[in-house]
Amino acid sequence: MNSTPRCLFRDWRTFACSLRFQSSVRGSEDNQLSGWRKSFKERGEWTSKFELFSPKTSSEGLIxxxxxxxIDLRPGVIKRWWKxxxxxxxxxxxxYIPDRHEILGNDLAAAHFVMYRGGKVKFSNENKWRAGKEHGLPNQKEPGYDLEAVDASDVNLYYQGLFNFKDLKYLxxxxLRNCRHMDDWCLDYISGELGTLEELDLQNCQNITERGLAxxxxxxxxxxxxxxGIPQNRSFELTCLLLEETIPGLTIEGVDYVKQ
Structure with a gap:
């Protein structure tokens, strides 16, 4: 018996055609397999109407x-996290709590808010300041309590707390001395909400710049x-000068226009 393998192809052209046919069959099988790995939605098959309520992005990656x-348990990291x-x-x-202002009125609600945090208030019909945690203040709306002055110096007051000074028509x-969280955004709210102000004390509010002052x-x-006590530069001094020219009768303390 002859052990020599029999040639399967007559010439090189037949061999090349066979290779092309095998590669095309293999490619179609690969495409079919990749199609099986697709989701129902990617394959265009039927999906439930509840698909509309499914989240567009998965939180699995974030989790x-x-x-x-x-987990960083260094003392400095824990202290910063707690702060x-x-x-x-x-x-x-x-x-801001709407129910509190509805029950007390805007003036009494602001007075409660400030005094509870260690500040002082004064009403238009009184000559002395009130201090302490809501000492002697009514617990419901009463006439005659028109808030005229607020002293929130050294109070840890944030921008969110300024919303409690809403609609104070007699202030x-x-x-706001030494209020370290007061910044330009706070001045923007104050200037837009408290149009009756005649005196504003911003001493040592370090985060205020000429942009908020404007x-x-x-x-x-x-x-x-x-x-x-506010860091100043040429722009800050120029803004103060423009304010004095824009607002008749305004006096600004703590700025030196002739500084070289």
Whole structure:
């Protein structure tokens, strides 16, 4: 018996055609397999109407990243985390509560808010300041309590807390000394909401710049502005000068226009 293998192809052309045919068959099989790996939606098959309510993005990636992330228990990291949580709680606690203003009225609600946090208030029909945690204040709306002055110096007041000063039609004086969270956004809200202000004390509010100071042009009744202890530059001094020219009778304390 002859052990020599028999040639399957007559010539090289037949061999090349056979290779092309095998490659085309193999490609069609690969395409079919890749189609089986697609989801129902990608293959164009029927899906339920509840598909409209399914989330567009999966949270699986975020959850896995949180699980795999290393836990840092260094004292500095824990201290910073606790500080951020305390600030978040204080911001939430100072948020505007419509029911409180509905029951007390805007003036009494603002007075309760300030005195509870260690500040002082004065009403238009009184000559002395009230201090302490809501000492002697009514627990419901009463006539005759028109809030005239607020002293929130050294109070840990955030931007969210300023919403409690809403619609104070008789407020003339606002003192915010050493309020480290006061910034340009806070001045923007104050200038837009407290149009009756005549006195504004911003001493040692380090986060205030000339951009926030420029918003005070809206306070056309303003007569006194204290900016002592605020970092200043040429733009800050120029803004103060423009404010004095824009608001008649305004005096700004704590800025030196002739500084070289």
């Amino acid at each position: 896995m990243r949180m699980i795999r992330a290393p 951020n949580k305390k600030e978040e709680y204080e911001m939430f606690e100072q948020s 003339k004086s606002l003192r 918003c005070l042009y809206r306070l056309q009744h303003l007569r006194y502005l204290n900016v002592n």
